[in-house]
Amino acid sequence: MKKTYLAFTVGNDPHTEGLFKSAHIGRLANINCHVLAPGKTIDEIAEAIKYHEPDFIGISYRLTPEIGVKEFTYILHKLEELGLLTKENGDRRKIALAGLPKTIEILEKKKNTLPCEVFLIPPETDPLAKAISVLDYFEVYSSRREKALAQLKEEMFPYRVKELDQLAEEVIAGEKYRLEPPLNVPSEKAKVSLTYRYEEAGRPLIRTHFGIPSDSIYPTVEGIKIIADAKVVDEISLGSSDLSQRYFGRPEEFENRKNDGGVPYKDYDDLVMLFKATRRGNYPSMKPYAHVYDILNFIDICIEAGMLIGAHQAIPLFWFNELDGRGPLSVSESIDEHILAVKKLAKLGIPVEMNDPNQWASRYAHDTLIVTDYALITAVMVTSGVKNRIYQFQFNKPVETGDLADLAKMSAAIEISNIIAQYNPSSRMWKQTRTGIEYLSPDMEKARYQLARSTLLQMIIDPQIIHLVSYCEADHAATPEDIIKSSQIVRRAIRLFEENKPDLIKYMNDPIVLERKEYLIKEASFLLEEIAKLNLLYTGGHLSELAPYLANNDTLKKAIKTGYMAAPGIMHPSYRQEYLLTKPTKYGFIDAINFETYKVLSEEERLNQLKRFNKLN
Known part of the structure; x- marks a missing residue:
């Protein structure tokens, strides 16, 4: 059975990028991963834990270290008090904490005062070393680990300009x-x-x-x-x-x-x-x-x-x-x-x-x-x-x-x-x-x-x-x-x-730059025309004539409500697109991909996929 990972920030910290990276690594290792939107109350976090029944919980705070230590301590004691650090079968959930280097340093000295064992994600300077640390936390070994690391190496080290x-x-x-x-x-x-x-x-x-x-x-x-x-x-x-x-x-x-x-x-x-x-x-x-x-x-x-x-x-x-x-x-x-x-x-x-x-x-x-x-x-x-x-x-x-x-x-x-x-x-x-x-x-x-x-x-x-x-x-x-x-x-x-x-x-x-530039302009032009069509007054026209349609308040609201404008990191239930995945591809491009085949999606394919799943739901 696949294991589950639930991640969230505390203390109204809006920085969720690190959580999405850990979730990406988890997915590569065949783990179900869920990231909560920032600003969740303790009651909302508790409900999410009850709903997802995670094996792993990742908690992040990357603002002021001293406040971060207080936030981590509070949330852990509160979850222990609510009985949520233990799964229904009696096993303890595995908890990871991530923050600024000083936060981790302070927590290292206070580990024995916390109500449970914690896995501290170290502030590694090497991105691959950090990925390995996350895989250790997820207890991913053998062939799954090798496959995940191979994919991560390809993503983490794109072509570099040597003169720089x-x-x-x-x-x-x-x-x-x-x-x-x-x-x-x-x-x-x-x-x-x-x-x-x-x-x-x-x-x-x-x-x-x-x-x-x-x-x-x-x-x-x-x-x-x-x-x-x-x-x-x-x-x-x-x-x-x-x-x-x-x-x-x-x-x-x-x-x-x-x-x-x-x-x-x-x-x-x-x-x-x-x-x-x-x-x-x-x-x-x-x-x-x-x-x-x-x-x-x-x-x-x-x-x-x-x-x-x-x-x-x-x-x-x-x-x-x-x-x-x-x-x-x-x-x-x-x-x-x-x-x-x-x-x-x-x-x-x-x-x-x-x-x-x-x-x-x-x-x-x-x-x-x-x-x-x-x-x-x-x-x-x-x-x-x-x-x-x-x-x-x-x-x-x-x-x-x-x-x-x-x-x-x-x-x-x-x-x-x-x-x-x-x-x-x-x-x-x-x-x-x-x-x-x-x-x-x-x-x-x-x-x-x-x-x-x-x-x-x-x-x-x-x-x-x-x-x-x-x-x-x-x-x-x-x-x-x-x-x-x-x-x-x-x-x-x-x-x-x-x-x-x-x-x-x-x-x-550079030919790679020029080819990718033309591809992005072509794809973005298609998406812009589709967004313009959300404006009831739109009758067609060249890209240079679209500004009044695109700048319309109602059109912009429809663009995000429909999911035309969307990102995997949006967790708000009204705007979350469950089937949207993105990943680094060759040369460090960031592309939308099909969540089943992992093939790069064109914008036409992405919107068709979006419309198909919206109908199903």
Whole structure:
């Protein structure tokens, strides 16, 4: 009989990527695997355990270590109290805990205080070693283990551009990056205009998230001052705490609630204090993380506090709601609010980034769907009157993605977005690139190399902005010193890229990249036309004429409700597609596959499969 694995996060941690990786390994080993959506209550977790009767339970928390230890301890004691750590036949369920390195380190010392034996998933720097650890947890041996490992090796080690390996080593050699000169101090005009700041700088702008988990904003205020004085970033995105995103303007709601990470600003005065900390050094502009409710009013408050001036704002399309457990709104309500926010930002002349594709990638959406999502956010932005459209291209996400696969996916997204944008020729595209956090190792030396290598790869698509992800993120939230060093690594990588540009940009025309790019454009174009047909007013037309149909609120809601826009990592029962599987294929492409034959599905085949199973159910 097949064994069963149930996985979930605790403490409202929205990061489920690691759980899906463990579930993927489990499926390769012939184990039934189920991952719960984030934000489940203890009662909902208990019901899921009773329903699935799992042999294995995986629990994850990858935010603040000390809070993580408390969350793990609480959930285990509660499950023991409910009698759910034992199966109906009397056997104990096997429990695995996964978190940041420090979390695991603390738990290792406290194992004997927990109500059951736990298998701690170690923070391995080698992805294959981590996979082996998961197979050990699942007690998979003999031929099943060999078969699973063979498949995983093929997925984990796609083709690599050797020049990137060599240059990345040169970037970090002898810590020469520490000699990088500071960024220029912008003119008064550039301080209030992100686009002019770029033109004046003559290089990619650098932005970063920053927010220190604490009970107050003061550590973040002091940290911002250090970053500004060091002149290492052009824009600071406040790493807002979950409490701030949910309860800003209601300080009383912060009482007796734990801060799950980030800076817990509570009101207008806090925003003013945080912004004033940037008025020194090279005067970085400032934007907050997107809130999960009352966005329109929050935009006005930010501008009054000094934020968003000379900055941009990021707004999702489908996310930050019931779909990912990060907000109280329904998907329908949030689509309406997000589009209104984009229109408001457009009227205010503030550049807009719709940070939607990253969220799909975090849930193992296939490459075609990611490219399609870039087209959908383009349609929303150009029909909303956005003058400066900022696109975030997240590389090495998921980590199984290959170099050539990334270049093909991003170039396809750029091309199809430009076609959709023909609806409003006065709107300009700004390319922003970043490294996926999951790509970075908890080994700090290796992580510095990875940040350098990823930056070199990103530069091939000629970005105007680099979203700096600090090399330490797999281990801990970035400190000011971490951000300073990470910026120096990125800037040295940019410098060495320019010196070796001809040897690297040739990969944009690699036959594998070009063939995959054309395939993705063809597949995404088919899916976009099918989505456009969900609009009752659609009468046909060229891709360049589809923006008004695709940007329609009701059409977008139908696109996700029907499963046309879907990913294996969506666990919400109203949007989950049980039969959708994706996996890495040759060169690190991420494709949708038939769940029975494991063959790659075209979009036409995927939608036919979807319609067939919807009829059956």
